[in-house]
Each structure stands twice: as structure tokens, then as C-alpha cells.
Amino acid sequence: MLGEPQLATLKAVCDTVVPEIERDRDPDGFWARKASDTGADLALAERIGSAPPEQLAGIAQLLDGLSAKGFGTADQTAREQMLAAFAGSSPEAAAGISALVSGSLFFTYSLPDPETGQNPFWKTFGYPGPIAAEPAPEERIPLVVPERDSESYEADAVVVGSGAGGGVIAARLAAAGLSVVVVEEGQYQEGSDLQMLELLAYRDLFYRGGPAPTADGNVSVQAGSSLGGGTTINWTNCLRTTPWVREQWAGEHGLEGLDGPEFDRHLDAVTARIGATQECSDFNGPTLRLKEGAEKLGWEFSRVFRNTDPSRYSPETAGYLGFGDRTGSKQSTTRTFLRDAADAGTRILANTGAREIITESGRAAGIKAIYRDPVTGRSSDVTIRAPKVVVAGGSLESPALLLRSGIGGPAVGTNLHLHPCTAMIAIYEEDQRSWWGAPHTGVVEEFANTGDGWGFLIETAQYTTGVGSSAYPFNNALDHKSLMERFRFCSTSIALLRDRGSGRVTIDANGESVATYSITDETDIKNAQLGLEAQAAIHEAARAVELRSLAPGLAPWKRGDDLSAFISSTLAPQLAAGGQLLFSAHQMGTCPMGTDPATSVAGPRGELHDTPGVWIGDGSAFPSASGTNPMITIMALADRTADAIIAS
DSSP: OOOHHHHHHHHHHHHHHSOOOOOSOOTTSTTTOOGGGGTHHHHHHHHHHTSOHHHHHHHHHHHHHHHHTTGGGSOHHHHHHHHHHHHTTOHHHHHHHHHHHHHHHHHHHHOOOTTTSOOTTHHHHTOOOSOOOOOOOOOOOOOOOOOSSEEEEEOSEEEEOOSHHHHHHHHHHHHTTOOEEEEOSSBOOOGGGOOOOHHHHHHHHBGGGSOEEOTTSSOEEOOBOBTTTHHHHSOOBOOOOOHHHHHHHHHHHOOTTTTSHHHHHHHHHHHHHTTEESTTOOOOHHHHHHHHHHHHHTOOEEEOOEEBOGGGOOHHHHTTGGGOOTTSOBOOGGGTHHHHHHHTTOEEESSEEEEEEEEETTEEEEEEEEEEOTTTOOEEEEEEEOSEEEEOSOTTTHHHHHHHHTOSOTTTTOOBBOOOEEEEEEEOSSOOOTTSSOSOOEEEOTTSOSBTTBOEEEEEOOOOSHHHHHHSOOSOHHHHHHHHHTGGGEEEEEEEEOOSSOBEEEEOTTSOEEEEOOOOOHHHHHHHHHHHHHHHHHHHHTTOSEEEESSTTOOOEETTSOHHHHHHHHHSSOSSTTSSOOEESOOBOSSOBOSOTTTOSBOTTSBBSSSTTEEEOSGGGOSSOOSSOSHHHHHHHHHHHHHHHHHO
16 A cells, blocks of 8 residues: 555646646636546555555655655646656656556546546536436346355356357357356346446456556557456447458368358357347447548448347447446347356356366366455355366456466467557547447448458547546646547547457466567558558548547647648657557457467367367457457357367
8 A cells, every 4th residue: 555655646646647727717617626626546546556566566666756856846847847757767667657647537537426426527528427227127147156165066068258259159058958157257247237337347347457558568458357258348349250351261270161151150140149230320429420531531431230139229328338238238148148058057157267277188177266256255266077168268368277277289378469459539629429329330441451351440439538538648737638628529530450460478477367469560560550541531531620649749630730741740659658559459369270289279160289178269269360340250250169069
């Protein structure tokens, strides 16, 4: 925990990042309100206090250093200069200052008042906050809860993970008459449990508490961690696998049948079960601007299919579905495949993390896991004996499980693909009401294949006040607060890169997953830069009045300025930490399927090369990046792998 002097310095940092600024006209108190007025300093202190000991020590040392320089008594200009000077003193200090600044912004603009449920800045944004949607009727999946310090179960198959892949395989195996157990490290929330609030969602539904950088700081990663996995918090985009990806996986990696009607059958089956439809894909302001800009440029734009139940859908609540959908409209695995599995007798354990795969005579024999009660903290050692083990914990955790178990071969953890996204902020003359309607209902596919199957999609992103404010570059307090005053007029686009290059997942001394990733492939660099240029062109065509990229220190473009000069300045920063901010909501690879055990972990149907009975059933099985939002591809491949497991 931080001491009182450190807490005082932390409060001063927060109020430097979001200070009180005098304005003659300030009807909502926006300019007069500082960070600590919302309790941001206390929330950030709590977050820092729960960090690993080495990170806590580093932040404490940084705060002590600022205090020794007289930070607490300095004026605003001197404080901003001190923060900049400390950030320039070393990479470690730069990372620490960045964490303090982004944390200050995140909590200032997202922390709700405990009595009203509203953040006081939201009034200026025109943001209503989570609408009190009627929760779906309680149709909870029954869970198995270990009661003793040690519990054992037996089954024909155990599935590790309950997301897009694990849910499909569990349902298929159960329907075939197998006894199935599903274990999920995250908790189970449904209906009235879900408040659709950004802060609570990160805490309860996201991997490691929300957006977190890779170990090298190059990419901010978001992933699901709850029953239903990523399908609980994703944006419900049902993009089918492209023909060129299917051909590549079939021809270069030996995934037979992927380029023909056999895989069409799997795609059709999963999209039918989750009710993929265009009926509920209303366009909010950002999507309309994307459509208008693309059409003026003559670029391909299409409405997205989404896994949505029209009878429960409302555009007023759909904007929050990335924080969990209490209405029941989102057809996640908890409402489809896991429900089917449970109805067929599958036993499901939430709050249960798999630690090791048990092998006997070189074959799968089950798993060892740990159950942790999310309320009391009580733990239980869990052993599940089963001759079939399906690894579907996601591309960050599936390789960690194999590495802890000492199986999978030399390719485990390699081939990490992230679909790294660049972003562009556009300011328009009208309120964009970005919080209304589903986050992503249209897509520009003009550049999906710029050559040999590599390229990018242009999409819109979910409205968030916390991540949104902390992602906007902080050049100085006045500039950032001026931008936030116009937050309601902002539209954010992303260019989602089908990355040819890759990163890696390893494990640390405690056996925990560690991801590293950098963009070095020449094709990826070219397409990432083209993605920035294309976003600027779309917004300019849609009559934006100002553009900003997410690299610090760059001047904005304003209507009438030279757009080519702005684009040139935007392409100058590196695609790495300290340069253009990169995001990832899709993780793929790390346990790829293929024919060569030197470069793949599993065979073309998903069974490990070196350990019969262990199967890969999630996005980690991808031989390369899919280039589209991957849920449908994960589900279809899982359906295909389920056929092979049943046949075995």
C-alpha cells in the first residue's frame, strides 16, 4: 500500500492531469471540476495497491521522486514539466508516468458517483450512462461448486474454457452422448448480475481486469474472462472466414476441406445456432460517418451480421453490450451452446482455473485445476479424470497450460497474432451519440486484401469514457480537457490489421502467461500505415472538422489544413510503445494446427502431435490471423474439431 505522503503526491498528479481551470462560462461545472472531485485519486491508489509487488514498488519510488522535487507545491506549468522530465529520464520512468496519467484520466471520466450512478462529467458528454434495462428472465445455467478442499470428477471429456470454441465443443460432445465437464477460470454473470458499467465489467468479465499492455508495452490487449469467454463481452460481429484465408489454411497448412463445402456446413451451423442477423444492425453516428465517407470515396461498405435476438433487442441498450448484455439479446455461448451442453447433462465449473494436463503413457488422462470462491476466497484443488482434454482457454492461456504441462512441442506459444488496431479520432459538428446502438454494425472491406491475402478492415469501436479518455494523447492538461469537452462530437474509427508477423506467449517463474509482440513485418508496417491514411481520408470525406491520431505530440488536422501533411506526420511515429497507440481485442495462434510438428502444435483436425487425446479448440488453433473478427471462424473450426473428437 502507498503511504500518506505518496497518496498526497498521487492526488496532486491526478489533479495535474485533470485540473480545475477557470472559465467565464461553465454551465455543467466541467472546467471547474478536477480529478480528485470524482474520487479518481482514491480509485487509482486502490488499483496501484493491488498491483504486483515490483510494480507497486516502482510507482511508489516514482511518487517519492516527484515529491522530492517539490511536485506538491509547484504550479500547474511546473508540474506538467516535471511529469515530462521524469518520463524522459528512463524507459521505466516513462512507463510509470504513462500509467499514472492514463489511470488518472481513466478513473476521472468513468468513475460513477455511488449515489447517482453517474459520473459528473457525463452531462457535458451528453452520455446517459448505462440505461436501466430490464434484465432477461432468469435462465441460469446450473454450476457445480466444489465443497471440499480437494474434489475429483470423472468424465469422457473435459473442456478447458467456455468461450466461442469451448462452448461449441462441449455442446457437440454432450449431444453425442459423452459425459462432459467444462471448467472456466472466470465467474458466471447473467441477467441482473450485469450492470453494463465499464468499470464493473473490466473487474468482473475481462482478462486481468481490463485493457493491459503486452510485456513489451507495444499493444494494449483486451480479452474475456468469464463463463462464455469473449462471447460475453464482444461486439457480436459475425464475419465469416474469407475465401483467401480458407484457401491458405487448406493449401499451406493442410487443413483439408476448409476451402470447400465441408467448412461451409460448419459456418452455416454455428451462425444458425447463434441467430446471426442484419436485422438489429442499426447505424449510430460513427457508423453513419464511416458509411458516408466510404461511399463518397467509392469504397466497399457493408452492414454487419450480429448474433442478436430481435425480440430482446433495443438500440438504446445495445451500445453497452461490450460490458455484458443484461437484456438477453446477445446470443453468447451462455445462451446458446453452453445452454445446450448443460441441458444435455454437462457439468460446468466456473471460477476454476486449469493448471496442468495429466498424461499417462503419453496420452491425455485429465487435468488438475484450482477452484477459487470469488466472494470468500476459499480454494479447492480439483482433479478431473478424462481420456479427452480440450484446450480452449484462449490464445493467451491455452499455450500457458501446455507449457506448464510440458507438452505440445516446440511451436507452443509461437505464432501469436493480435489483429493490432490503429485508431483515428474525428470531431464533427454534430453530436455523434456514439453510445447509442451496437458498437460495430458496418465495416469497410475495401482494403481487406491488399495483396496475397493481407490487409485490414475499417470499423468503429464501442463508446467508453474510461478507455476513450485515457487513449486520447495527453500533450498537456488544457489540450486534453478541451478535447474532452467536445467528446460528444467525437467519432473513433479503427483499422484492424490482418497481421502477417507474429509475437509469442511464454510463462514466467510462477507459470503465468506472458505475451510479447512487435510489428516488424514490412507488409504489416505498410498496411498499418495505409490504415491510418485510409481512416483520415474517410473522415475528411465525411466532413469531419478535426482529426487526431493516437500518437503523443502530434498537431491535429483542422478543416482547411493540408491533409497530406497531417497524414505524413501521423505515419512518422513508430508502431510501438511511445508511438502510435495499438489495441487488440483478438488473440489468435500460439497453438496452431498444421501438418509439421516443428511449426504447429496440433494436427489439421486439432489433436496434439505429441499427446493423443489432447485437442485444441479455440482461436489459438489458427495457423495465421483470420483478418476478420474471429468468433465465427473459432466456432466453425471448433465444430469441425468436435467431429474429429467424436469420431475418435
